[in-house]
Amino acid sequence: MKKKFLFGPVKSRRLGISLGVDCVPAKSCNLNCVYCECGAADNFFLQAQMFFPVSDIEKELADYLDQKPMLDYITFSGAGEPLLYAGLGELAGLIKKKYPEYKIALLTNGVLFSCNYNFSSLSVFDLIIPSFDAASEDVFRIVNRPGPGITAQALLDGLIALRKNFTGKIWLEIFFIKGINDSNDEVKKLAAAAEKINPEKVQINSLDRPGAEKWAVPPALERLQEINHIIPRSEIITRQAGAFLKNPEIKKNIADFLSRRPVTAADLSVLSGQEKHTVQKQLDELQAQGRIKSSKTTAGIFYISINNKNKQQSWNS
Ligand code: SF4
Numbered sequence: 001m002k003k004k005f006l007f008g009p010v011k012s013r014r015l016g017i018s019l020g021v022d023c024v025p026a027k028s029c030n031l032n033c034v035y036c037e038c039g040a041a042d043n044f045f046l047q048a049q050m051f052f053p054v055s056d057i058e059k060e061l062a063d064y065l066d067q068k069p070m071l072d073y074i075t076f077s078g079a080g081e082p083l084l085y086a087g088l089g090e091l092a093g094l095i096k097k098k099y100p101e102y103k104i105a106l107l108t109n110g111v112l113f114s115c116n117y118n119f120s121s122l123s124v125f126d127l128i129i130p131s132f133d134a135a136s137e138d139v140f141r142i143v144n145r146p147g148p149g150i151t152a153q154a155l156l157d158g159l160i161a162l163r164k165n166f167t168g169k170i171w172l173e174i175f176f177i178k179g180i181n182d183s184n185d186e187v188k189k190l191a192a193a194a195e196k197i198n199p200e201k202v203q204i205n206s207l208d209r210p211g212a213e214k215w216a217v218p219p220a221l222e223r224l225q226e227i228n229h230i231i232p233r234s235e236i237i238t239r240q241a242g243a244f245l246k247n248p249e250i251k252k253n254i255a256d257f258l259s260r261r262p263v264t265a266a267d268l269s270v271l272s273g274q275e276k277h278t279v280q281k282q283l284d285e286l287q288a289q290g291r292i293k294s295s296k297t298t299a300g301i302f303y304i305s306i307n308n309k310n311k312q313q314s315w316n317s
Contacts, residue, residue, distance in 0.1 A: 018071070023057055030045060030081060030146065035216050036211055046147050046150075048088075065102065073102070081109050089118065095124075103126040105127040106125050108129070113159060117158065123167070128162065132159060136186060142181075174234075175206060178217050182219045182227065187227050201234065203235060204238070205237050254282055258305040266300065283303050
């Protein structure tokens with residue numbers, strides 16, 4: 001039977017097997033992000049609404065969960081902003097009470113956290129993944145195109161309040177757009193903001209599919225790696241990074257990458273989402289073939305292509 005509120009379960013890169021719950025009408029949001037994969041905003045709301053009766057969504061969820069599916073998370077997300085659903089806390093509480101064996105996650109833009117949000121309604125969530133893409137007001141307006149009265153500072157204050165009032169895990173997501181919020185200046189401001197929010201980790205993301213605007217494109221993988229070094233406790237989660245070493249041409253990818261800049265096995269591991277020992281094996285094989293060389297430094301062992309002329313002089317095999 002076609003489901004109205006549920007989607008999946010899907011194999012999610014960060015949440016494992018995740019059953020999605022979409023509790024707002026398509027593209028109902030208080031932002032209109034240039035990278036939104038749902039397209040341009042249709043329904044702009046500044047306050048939470050009871051779009052559907054809690055009992056309707058609860059019934060559809062219960063019908064599914066009664067079959068005891070294998071799930072890592074029930075995830076409130078979808079094609080709009082879940083915090084705009086006024087029944088969110090009540091619904092999550094009912095589900096957690098009836099099915100305590102399932103973990104519950106929330107993906108949110110966090111805007112409503114700055115509006116005297118009742119954080120106790122979120123206490124049943126195990127994980128919240130809020131977004132924060134811009135620390136400067138002008139960049140915020142370009143990337144997230146907020147509704148009237150919504151500012152980057154208010155969003156930051158709301159996320160700091162979330163940390164103070166929520167005991168579950170917080171993974172902060174930052175979505176980078178080439179040439180818009182990936183300058184060194186903005187990245188440093190984002191790093192400082194992330195320190196204030198104090199999440200368990202920061203997830204660096206970018207477009208894998210076309211967003212709302214054609215001009216919104218992802219930064220190069222190398223730039224995401226540089227950003228990864230600037231923002232503490234961060235990891236890159238783009239599909240582009242994940243595909244980097246899973247590609248059958250794995251060794252070619254590494255060799256190409258190392259022809260542009262030196263990196264450590266740990267860097268490549270972060271970039272690709274692959275275990276470090278898998279990456280190390282490929283590096284060892286390339287080195288044995290004479291295609292790359294290594295240099296031991298105080299910051300670790302760096303690898304580079306023997307064709308990289310720029311760095312060649314300062315390198316010892
Ligand atoms: S917050 Fe999410 S749903 Fe809203 S516009 Fe941005 S990406 Fe789309």
